[in-house]
Amino acid sequence: MKRFITATIAAGALATAALGLAGTAAAAGTSGSTGANAQTTIDQLSSSRYHVVTERAGNAPIGQCTVASVNPGQTYSHTDHSVPGDGSHLNTTTSAKTLYVNLDC
Numbered sequence: 001m002k003r004f005i006t007a008t009i010a011a012g013a014l015a016t017a018a019l020g021l022a023g024t025a026a027a028a029g030t031s032g033s034t035g036a037n038a039q040t041t042i043d044q045l046s047s048s049r050y051h052v053v054t055e056r057a058g059n060a061p062i063g064q065c066t067v068a069s070v071n072p073g074q075t076y077s078h079t080d081h082s083v084p085g086d087g088s089h090l091n092t093t094t095s096a097k098t099l100y101v102n103l104d105c
Contacts, residue, residue: 035066035067036066036067037063037065037066037067038054038062038063038065038066038067038101038103038105039062039063039065041067041070041101042054042062042101045070045099045101049097050097050098050099051073051096051097051098051099052098052099052101053073053098053099053100053101054100054101054102054103055100055101055102055103056102056103056105057102057103057104057105058103058104058105059105060105061105062103062105064105065103065104065105066103066104067101067102067103067104068102068103068104069101069102070099070100070101070102071099071100071102072098072099072100073097073098073099073100074096074098075094075096075097075098076094076095076096076097077092077093077094077095078092078093078095079091079092079093080093
């Protein structure tokens with residue numbers, strides 16, 4: 001029984017990671033396309049509940065920067081049982097998603 005529960009949790013974690021990366025790619029593709037205004041992209045990603053880490057190439061003010069790339073970072077989630085003792089009802093909750101936004105300034 002413990003092997004089944006462990007396998008179920010591992011499968012859930014892998015599925016969550018895959019979905020998290022797919023969501024990151026979708027967000028990066030729509031909000032953070034290359035050449036977009038840096039501040040607008042950062043604001044859109046932040047409002048979509050991403051933790052945004054910026055990396056700059058150059059010294060210009062952020063208003064003059066453009067997005068060079070958006071890369072996925074760590075996604076934090078946890079899986080628990082909705083009904084104690086029942087391994088068939090697992091819930092996965094994502095608590096934080098990080099994106100790295102590279103800027104040309």
